[in-house]
Each structure stands twice: as structure tokens, then as C-alpha cells.
Amino acid sequence: MTTTAPRTAADADTAPWTPEELTERLRAVSAARYHDRHPFNVRMHEGTLTREELRRWITNRFHYQRHIPVKDALILAKFDDPALRRGWLRRIQDHDGERDGTGGIERWLRLGEAAGLDRRQLLDSSQVLPGVRLAVDGYVNFCRLRPALDAVAASLTELSAPDLMRTRIAAFERHYPWIDAAGLAYFRTRVGQGGRDGREALGLVLAWARTREEQDRAVAALTFKCDVLWSLLDAVDHGAGGVT
Numbered sequence: 001m002t003t004t005a006p007r008t009a010a011d012a013d014t015a016p017w018t019p020e021e022l023t024e025r026l027r028a029v030s031a032a033r034y035h036d037r038h039p040f041n042v043r044m045h046e047g048t049l050t051r052e053e054l055r056r057w058i059t060n061r062f063h064y065q066r067h068i069p070v071k072d073a074l075i076l077a078k079f080d081d082p083a084l085r086r087g088w089l090r091r092i093q094d095h096d097g098e099r100d101g102t103g104g105i106e107r108w109l110r111l112g113e114a115a116g117l118d119r120r121q122l123l124d125s126s127q128v129l130p131g132v133r134l135a136v137d138g139y140v141n142f143c144r145l146r147p148a149l150d151a152v153a154a155s156l157t158e159l160s161a162p163d164l165m166r167t168r169i170a171a172f173e174r175h176y177p178w179i180d181a182a183g184l185a186y187f188r189t190r191v192g193q194g195g196r197d198g199r200e201a202l203g204l205v206l207a208w209a210r211t212r213e214e215q216d217r218a219v220a221a222l223t224f225k226c227d228v229l230w231s232l233l234d235a236v237d238h239g240a241g242g243v244t
């Protein structure tokens with residue numbers, strides 16, 4: 001009897017959340033910290049970025065894009081279940097394509113060309129800002145070093161990506177008509193892919209994160225990933241003398 005009150009208080013910190021509560025916590029992290037709220041992204045959607053700023057974003061975001069299949073290969077290597085590996089392999093194929101000239105990385109290169117950038121310059125990484133290199137390294141190494149639960153939970157930013165893609169497509173068509181509309185194919189493709197990937201990753205996280213400690217790790221992983229995307233935009237927003 002005498003222990004009832006303390007046990008109740010402690011339980012509040014250690015009792016696992018229901019799947020619905022965990023989903024709500026994860027969505028709350030994205031609502032507060034996702035990069036759609038970043039001042040640079042807000043300016044992108046308002047239509048006030050200069051051509052130079054937009055090109056700087058495309059160049060630096062390419063560094064992120066080309067590392068996504070690398071981090072997905074690191075995640076894939078953590079799975080001992082063939083069905084899980086098969087499912088995750090599709091993410092790598094989405095970016096790398098089935099052959100040369102196809103896939104997300106190629107579509108991003110075409111976005112760059114539509115914006116007047118040279119694909120050789122995108123591929124040689126010479127214009128990637130130091131802060132962007134660190135942010136991308138941080139994400140890849142997080143997925144390399146942490147257990148599968150944390151690495152998959154970090155990808156849950158994708159739950160918010162489809163809405164952002166739709167807004168971005170409309171903003172580009174309206175405010176940046178100097179970019180050929182065919183160059184926006186990357187974003188159009190990601191609306192469907194991102195939604196599917198986000199739902200799949202959420203299903204895995206809800207199935208795996210049963211204890212409160214695991215659930216806290218999932219929330220922390222998503223928070224970290226939001227910080228990665230935010231830092232990337234901080235670096236792009238700040239720019240660098242001589243590097244455009």
C-alpha cells in the first residue's frame with residue numbers, strides 16, 4: 001500500500017507507450033523540428049531565393065542524395081531476415097536505378113542540369129560546403145554504428161517528406177520557372193516513394209520498439225535526423241566565401 005504512489009510516478013517514466021502514443025510522439029518530433037520550418041526552406045517556398053542560392057542548395061543536397069543508398073546498404077547489412085533485406089534493397093534501387101541513366105541520383109543530376117549546373121561539377125563534390133559534409137557524415141555514421149531500430153527510426157523524417165515535396169513542386173513551378181519543369185521529376189517520384197518508405201519504416205519501428213527504453217531511442221533517433229537536415233540547411237543558408 002505504502003509504495004503505491006511512488007510506483008505510479010516511476011511507471012509514468014518507464015511504462016511503454018501504446019503504438020498510437022509512440023506514433024503521436026514521433027509525429028510531434030517532426031512537427032516541431034522537420035526542415036520544412038527552416039528559414040531557408042521557407043524562403044524557397046516563398047519564392048525569394050536567388051538563382052545562386054537555389055543552385056547552392058541543389059549542389060549541396062546532391063551530396064545528401066548520393067549518400068542515401070550508402071546508408072541504406074549499411075542498414076541492410078544489419079538485417080538477418082531475407083524478406084526485410086529484400087524490402088530495404090528496393091530503397092537502394094530507387095536511388096541507383098536498375099541501370100545507368102535511371103534512378104533518383106540520375107533524376108537529381110537532371111534537376112541540377114535544369115537549373116544550369118554542370119553534372120561533372122555535381123559529381124566531383126568540389127562545391128560541397130564543410131557543414132554539409134559533416135551533416136551527411138553524421139547521418140551515415142549514425143546508421144553504420146547504431147542498431148537497426150535506431151537507424152530505421154532515423155529515416156522516419158520521410159513521413160513528412162511527401163507533403164513537403166508537393167509544396168515544393170508547386171513553389172518551383174510558380175516562382176522558379178527558369179528551371180525546366182522536366183527537372184522536377186525527382187520530387188514527383190519521391191511523393192510516392194517517400195510515403196511508402198515512411199509507412200514501412202513506421203511499421204518496423206512500432207513492431208521493434210516494445211520497451212520504453214527502445215521507444216525513447218526511436219524518438220531520439222528521429223530527433224537526431226531532424227537535426228541533420230536542419231544543420232544541412234544552416235550550412236547552405238550561411239553559404240561560404242568563394243563557394244557558391
Ligand SMILES: O=C(O)c1cc(C(=O)O)c2c(n1)C(=O)C(=O)c1cc(C(=O)O)[nH]c1-2
Nearest residue numbers: 068154155156157158159160161164190229
Ligand atoms: O527533399 C527533402 O526534403 C527530403 C527529405 C528527406 C527526409 O525527410 O529525410 C529525404 C529526401 N528528401 C529524399 O529525397 C530521400 O531520398 C530520402 C531518404 C531518406 C532517408 O532518411 O532514408 N530521407 C529522404
